Amino acid sequence: MTTTTSPRESGMPPDDWLDAALRTEGTAHRDEYVDDDGFTARVMSALPPPAGLPAWRKPALAVLWAVAGAGVALALPGLLNDVVREVLRILGAQPVSLAGIATAVGGLAAASWAAAAYTLRRT
Amino acid sequence: MAPPPVSDAQLIARVVIQDDRHAFSELVRRHQSAVRATLRRLTSGNHALADDLAQETFMLAYRNLKSFRQEARFSTWLYRIATNAFLADARKRKEELLGDGDAELADEGPDMPHLDETAGDLARGTALKLDLERALAVLSDGERAAIVQCYHNDLSHEEAAYVLDVPVGTVKTHILRAKQKLKVRLGAWAPQEDA
Numbered sequence: 001m002t003t004t005t006s007p008r009e010s011g012m013p014p015d016d017w018l019d020a021a022l023r024t025e026g027t028a029h030r031d032e033y034v035d036d037d038g039f040t041a042r043v044m045s046a047l048p049p050p051a052g053l054p055a056w057r058k059p060a061l062a063v064l065w066a067v068a069g070a071g072v073a074l075a076l077p078g079l080l081n082d083v084v085r086e087v088l089r090i091l092g093a094q095p096v097s098l099a100g101i102a103t104a105v106g107g108l109a110a111a112s113w114a115a116a117a118y119t120l121r122r123t
Numbered sequence: 124m125a126p127p128p129v130s131d132a133q134l135i136a137r138v139v140i141q142d143d144r145h146a147f148s149e150l151v152r153r154h155q156s157a158v159r160a161t162l163r164r165l166t167s168g169n170h171a172l173a174d175d176l177a178q179e180t181f182m183l184a185y186r187n188l189k190s191f192r193q194e195a196r197f198s199t200w201l202y203r204i205a206t207n208a209f210l211a212d213a214r215k216r217k218e219e220l221l222g223d224g225d226a227e228l229a230d231e232g233p234d235m236p237h238l239d240e241t242a243g244d245l246a247r248g249t250a251l252k253l254d255l256e257r258a259l260a261v262l263s264d265g266e267r268a269a270i271v272q273c274y275h276n277d278l279s280h281e282e283a284a285y286v287l288d289v290p291v292g293t294v295k296t297h298i299l300r301a302k303q304k305l306k307v308r309l310g311a312w313a314p315q316e317d318a
Contacts, residue, residue: 017313017314018302018305018306018313021251022302023274025252025274026275026276026277028252029160029164030277032156032160033156034155034160034163035156039151039155039159039174040148040151043151043181044144044147044148044151046178046182047144047185
């Protein structure tokens with residue numbers, strides 16, 4: 001917004017005693033500081049709570065995932081069996097060692113920890 | 124070295140985008156004094172009412188911050204909300220919070236200075252200040268709001284028009300009428316050649 005006209009430059013006579021009194025009073029007013037005295041805390045406590053996720057969001061997501069899964073299962077009926085059979089075949093072909101098991105457990109633990117940390121941060 | 128102060132615009136962006144409560148509390152802390160002082164003037168020194176209206180002002184500002192388009196300074200925008208809250212409250216109460224100026228002028232006549240001519244300048248200034256505050260209380264809500272915005276908050280007529288949501292001409296008329304009333308009310312303070 002442009003500031004083009006102020007009371008002191010709007011044609012008021014410079015010797016206007018009332019104008020001078022008002023300006024003096026206005027200057028004193030601007031110099032005056034009102035202590036917060038708990039006002040900010042009062043305002044902040046009166047604010048509405050932060051907007052969280054709507055209550056219906058989780059059930060809606062579960063339904064959507066279920067529908068998507070059912071859709072995939074119907075569209076590709078043999079897919080799940082093929083995937084499970086192939087995973088078992090690959091695992092069976094691998095030589096089982098203590099180091100391999102430890103690595104797999106460690107990987108799973110790290111993934112779980114990371115997922116939990118991310119979830120807690122979001123909460 | 125101290126970090127540079129965060130601007131109002133940056134704080135507003137944080138509130139709008141992230142709902143950052145700390146940013147909003149900083150905005151309240153920065154502007155509470157000016158808003159509360161203005162409302163104290165508008166309510167003629169009713170501090171409790173002024174603080175209630177100031178709280179309402181910041182609540183409305185929080186809810187409507189997304190609509191703030193930086194077309195005015197943030198403080199001017201807050202004055203606008205505060206003035207609207209004051210005028211709405213005055214209408215809602217349906218009582219003449221500060222009396223009918225014309226009637227009181229006719230009934231009571233001009234205020235007399237509280238001190239005699241031998242009083243010092245400081246005391247004289249204090250007495251004039253008190254009389255001025257009392258005289259402001261008899262103005263209409265619109266007239267007083269115009270005086271407070273233009274003289275106390277040092278806004279231009281255009282900014283005052285934005286705050287009061289009226290045309291610039293109306294602001295000028297309010298000020299002219301207010302000053303006429305104040306001159307009658309405070310006639311005893313006028314210089315000899317002016318009286």
